[in-house]
Amino acid sequence: MPHGQDVEHENAPDEASKYECLHCGDIVESESHPGACDCGGQFQNRAKSLE
Numbered sequence: 001m002p003h004g005q006d007v008e009h010e011n012a013p014d015e016a017s018k019y020e021c022l023h024c025g026d027i028v029e030s031e032s033h034p035g036a037c038d039c040g041g042q043f044q045n046r047a048k049s050l051e
């Protein structure tokens, strides 16, 4: 009987990005932009380097 090699599938998981509220500093991990924070501030994707 055929015995194939096991192939490792690199399954890219849904990567969650971290978003930090620019107003209160709250950090949320989400796959998509979480929108507005409870405090009313805007979330900034922490993956992006902001200088």
Ligand SMILES: [Zn+2]
Residues within 6 Å of the ligand: 021, 022, 023, 024, 025, 026, 037, 038, 039, 040, 041
């Ligand atoms: Zn906030």
